Amino acid sequence: MNAALPPALMRQHLIDPEICIRCNTCESICPVGAISHDSRNYVVDAARCNLCMDCIAPCPTGSIDNWRTVLRAQAYSVADQFGWDSLPEPLPEADLRAAASEETDATSSPPAPPGDAAAAEAAATADPTGEAPFRAAAWGAAVPPWSAAHPFVNLYGPKAARPFVTATVVGNVRVTEAGRDYDTHHIVLDFGAMPFPVLEGQSIGILPPGLDERGRPHHARQYSVASARNGERAGYNNLSLTVKRVLEDHQGRPVRGVASNYLCDLQVGQTVQVIGPFGTSFLMPNHPRSHIVMICTGTGSAPMRAMTEWRRRLRKSGRFEGGKLMLFFGARTPQELPYFGPLQNLPRDFIDVNFAFSRQSGQPRTYVQDAMRARAADLALLLQDPDAHFYVCGLKAMEEGVVLALRDIAEGAGLDWNRLGAALRDEGRLHLETY
Secondary structure, eight states: OOTTSOTTEEEEEEOOTTTOOOOOHHHHHOTTOOEEEOSSOEEEOTTTOOOOOTTTTTOSSSTTOEEEEEEGGGOOOHHHHHTOSSOOOOOOHHHHHHHHHHHHHHOSSOOOOHHHHHHHHHHHTOOTTSOOOOOGGGGSOSSOOTTOOOOOOOSBSTTSSBSOEEEEEEEEEEOOOSOSSSOEEEEEEEOTTSOOOOOTTOEEEEEOSSBOTTSSBOOOEEEEBOSOTTTTTTTSSEEEEEEEOOOBOTTSOBOOOHHHHHHHTOOTTOEEEEEEEEOSSSOOOOSTTOEEEEEEEGGGHHHHHHHHHHHHHHHHHTOOOOOOEEEEEEESSGGGSTTHHHHHTSOTTTOEEEEEESSOTTSOOOOHHHHHHHTHHHHHHHHTOTTEEEEEEEOTHHHHHHHHHHHHHHHHTTOOHHHHHHHHHHTTOEEEEEO
16 A cells, blocks of 8 residues: 555554444454554554554444555654544645655665554464464454345435434333343434435444533444334334443443433433444345344344344235244343343244343353354354354454354364355355444
8 A cells, every 4th residue: 555655654544533433343353453442532553553454344434444644753643543533634745755755865764664563563472373363353244245235324424415314212111121220222213204224234323412521522322223124113214222221331330321321311202313324234134045143142132133123024024935033142131131022922933032141040151152052053054054144243242252152163063164254254144243
């Protein structure tokens, strides 16, 4: 990418804070740890980025695909990027080339490319056995299934014709039994006459009202759509979300989630500002022979509910035959599992449901990967079926365990995981969406 530039110049990889929805996809997939975030922005460390481009395709908004030509010695620092509300204007390349020429004349050897630092660190910390560490994110697809419907993206947002669309709350009901505070809500938003087409697996951004601790408007929070493409209520211009009230961070420290508490407290008739939709790869297949294996925890059930509901409507209408649905759904207890009751009422010949509870009184701790291993024979057959698609959604901590379970199941059946995993990824059949 830098071949046409003088050695003193570089094309610096940057993330646009105006359209980034803070979904963590880029950070989770970066193989050299070049991407990080604070409470506001996601940034790229020029000293670590090796320009591998792994993060470009999976980004749902395109915010990751931004570049600026800069003097290598004056690359934007991580601290600079954390303070941005928008990308800096491009610097005139003619001026940069002139400055680069002067800098090159003044030194006998240009600085090493930024990728060299990351490569040196990777070499220093390499596994002494010579084997690369297992990276679950490396097996996630960046392309949709071949039969997925065409998605519309970025119809509303900071750089679209309309910065947001206003939706009205037409439903807000708790869908977990446990905890008045740690509750999960099913929220239905109606867009009235404004078009907002979504597909199963896509997400939207919610703009919470008010200002953050720095006095700036809150950035958008991303939520997966939990309803089918023709609406939460079939034929209506609405959609649903699955939102858990956040009262502590991942380390268990007390914190009141800005958007989650705002959404869970909304009353019918109130309005919200929405941007999006987002997502071009985590989409369900449409061909009749397709099988769908859904693996999720907590509110990661949202896209799985959407896919299940669309299949249920197709089956009810008589317009869809064949194609298995298999669900692995994890939570601490049954009382904390969203949609637990409705899931039990779905016909067993329609969907194969497997629950995993890690804190159920008197029972051993079971996680989704444990439930998967218990069904290894069935999953091994599906792994070999080119019409089978696998979707993983939930907390980041589950990702490695789930992909390792798939690898072990494949190898236990005598399959070559490196070949099979690559095919799942490259054919859009293994999708990871964790946060």
